[in-house]
Amino acid sequence: MTNSEQANFPKRDFTGYGRTPPHPRWPGNARIAINFAVNIEEGSEYSPLDGDPRTDTALTEGEGMDTGIVGRDLAAESMYEYGSRVGFWRLLSLFEKRGLPFTAFACAKALERTPDIAAALRDNAADVCCHGYRWEKHWLLTREEEKRQIERAVESLQQSLGQGPQGWCCRYGPSINTRELLVEAGISYDSDAYNDELPYWVDVNGRKQLIIPYSLVANDCKLVPRGLQTADDFFALLSDAFDQLYEEGETNPKMLNIGLHPRMAGHPGRARGLARFLDHVRSHDRVWVCKRNDIAQHWRQTFPTEDGKG
């Protein structure tokens, strides 16, 4: 690449599939594919105990509060711990009782600190889309640091789960180097994109990489910062997205990403809305509730790279 090409990489694409998205031919002639991403971050967030200047408060009840705390914020630490101690197990139970799969968006460090959760993921045969070695901001890392963190994450997940991740999704967003580093690390798809409702291929230094876009909209991150949040609100957020796509899916099936965090949706008054949504989904036919790895495999088989829009 020339310097100016390098400066513009990754390229932007305002067009995508546009008016004529491909029919994804989901298995079972499904009108919609749904992937639940359970974000497992607790224990990998920024913390003075891990050398960071302050405690992360993202997606906790303390987010945005002007506490003036310097150093450890013990309340926020505790709110994170709720996620791994209580919330994860409630979410797991909702899915397992209904026989529905989900994908673990797992930070490697979080699973190092919660071996019981790692064991549960192995038992559940959940697939893993790596969410970083830590729950960290990749755009703050140098290219070398980022490369090392990606390698550490893959090794750590292999240790925790017996297999490395096929996919990757950064906290919030990638750096300009992330996609290239993931291809070099052998990660076969990434979800560092919010720009579509179907997977697509991109060219990375002459190699095709599969992109499975993610979303922060049908996502429990919408339930913060503070304010009254009811199970009905959460149910409506999810079910309206489902109903719209289900209707469109008669002719143009798409994919619905649902993002969940144990320290958010794992609280009972929110989990109730998720439970109602899972039952809403189950009351419809022609719905493919699937793992992210299943979507990747389906897309590779159905739209081999040369046919994909790059």
Ligand SMILES: [Zn+2]
């Ligand atoms: Zn996340």
